[in-house]
Amino acid sequence: MDALLRTEQITKQYTGHRALNQVSIQVPAQSIFGLLGPNGAGKTTLIRIINQIIGPDQGRIYIENELLKPSHVQQIGYLPEERGLYKKMAVGEQALYLARLKGMKGQEAKRKLRDWFDKFDLMPWWNKKVEELSKGMQQKVQFIITVLHKPKLLIFDEPFSGFDPINVNLLKEEILRLRREGATIIFSTHNMGSVEELCDHIALINKSEKILEGEVRQIKKTFTSRIYEAEMEQIGQWSGDIPDKRFKLIRAASQNDTNILRLKIEGNATTNELLKFLLSIGNVSNFKELTPSMNDIFIKKVTGKFPLEANGETEEKTS
């Protein structure tokens, strides 16, 4: 797949600290790309550089294999993390103004705005001042302004913070629709759970550096935890010993007659071998692999350990 956006070795130095260090990412066309990482990792800096709000010290950015240039701002829609509107200005007039700044013609902007306002039931508020709108309505207006000029690339920085659940769903639907219509979307967030199910590609950024990038399915395959959970019955006879040292018991809990065992496979042992062992000690009623969340993968990447293991170990000690 062709990359819509490509950054090459982006470095940005601020006095005192380096915000980005040689960051290269590839955002495939029509993908939903998650730019993930903790607060202060450098995500917003990278997004501002893509938006040409600030310039990089080193590195290059390409959009559709074309070096980033000022006219590209018309092909990007950006909803910043810190977002707001002129409080005293009328809603419709303001949306029109911001659309014109994006390079849209007055008539075209007006027509499209009406469509969007109708869709989001905002039309009665066209002539009202922004300060008279509820927070949720203001957010809808901001969203409309971001997508109005039909940009090829949409960038949402912390998109769902501050949105109420109904608006979040509305937004997710609209974003998926825009993608179907050909847009490429970048989500930047520190709250990895909030976008996990939407993204098909991600890049992890930590301490100014990219530490991981790729397709979500692929990454999850690479980062199998090899931790399994088994629900067992009738294991009363079992002493708790595991003769095969390649299996490690992380946690054992019991619920009524059911015992829940969490085990980790190490070395070259297979799932079948683990199952064989489990069958030898009792009846297996349920058996599954614990798939790591993006958050788990991030922590594993940074600390070298899955939180599933860490949790297990501490719980084992306390129990």
Added chain:
Amino acid sequence: MSKTATIVKREFITRVRKRSFLVMTILGPILMASIIIVPVMVAQLSDSEYAVAIVDDSKLFYDRFDDAESVSFTPLGTNIEHAMQLMHDGRFDAVLHIPEIAFQAPSSLRLFSEKSVNFNAKLLIENILKLEFESLKLSHAGIDEEVLRSIETPINIQTIRIKDDGELITDYPEISMGLGFISGLLIYIFIFLFGSQVLRGVLEEKTSRIVEIIVSSVKPFQLMMGKVIGVGLVGLTQFLIWMVLTFSIVGLFQLTMPDMFRFTPDEEIFITSSQVLSAEEMEKQQEYIQQYDTIAGQLMEGLSAINFPVMILSFIFFFLGGYLLYAALFAAIGSAVDNEADTQQFMLPVTVPLLLSIVMIQIIISNPSGPVAFWLSIIPLTSPVIMMVRIPFGVPYAELALSAGLLIMGFIATTLLAARIYRTGILMYGKKSSYKELWKWIKHS
């Protein structure tokens, strides 16, 4: 339409539509016109007559008081107690008591009143008595009053300035002073008024968090310049409307009430005082009338000696130049802080040169071509105000060009400097900035 023009348009339209703009636009000219009209009207429509009873125990002066325009005198033959009673009954506003020994001891004169004394009446009485005392003393000394009066020669030196091209023009420092002071002050007020509008506008964009949305479409520099130019145009528009309206109001008054403007307020005072002392000295009054005829003429001549096209053009130039210079700095301040309270720490270096200009106006007026005046009208930070003060006195074109050139360089410099602070500042939230921080922004970006 370019993006900067779109921004300029928004800044202009949202401000011009505001109610405060309308109020200022209407109130300004009314205020300015009333500064011209009210004193004339006050002088003209003097208030109700102030009745003064005179009890002259010395019998020397009682018939010397002639009614003036707003003061009437009534000599009473009664004693002071009776006069006081009459005043208490409301027949008089004040009682002037001239005791028997008044001629020997003028300090024994008394003016009684139940309300506070009318200041004009007091001046009038003092004037009359002064002249009467003098002529009495003259005749006591055996000097003919006529001779003395004929010696008195009013001196009024005509000041003539030799222009660069050798043309001689009569100079009227008083008129130049007034004009210089007013235009200097106006520039100061306009810079402050519209400069702080820029500051508040930048701050509004920053605190409402709309700025990041905008700078993803336009360059921070475009946004800053759009605001500065837009607000500047508002200022210029307001100024032009003010000028047109002020002159219309004054003109309308002159048309409808031409009598009122026959004399300027100053001459009005001449008239009243001369009338008082001149009942028996008609030719003296004639003399006075001649004199204020020439004063009125001088005023007209003085005003016509001022080069108004140069005045107005330089006003617009120095207003715009000064505004651009300071507005950029105001924009930088607005971008560097998070709320209005924090602006204080950065305002000082911007306000000091402006305040200095205002404080220096007095000194400049007393010596408009001295070294202080020269330097302050050349340095771009003070030149907008100071040069406008100097221009009515006549400034060599070379100096004007030097000052204008430096002002243009000055505002380009402050704009570039401000732009560096601005583009970093608008994206900084929740961080208290210091001068050290600003310097880093300037150096780094």
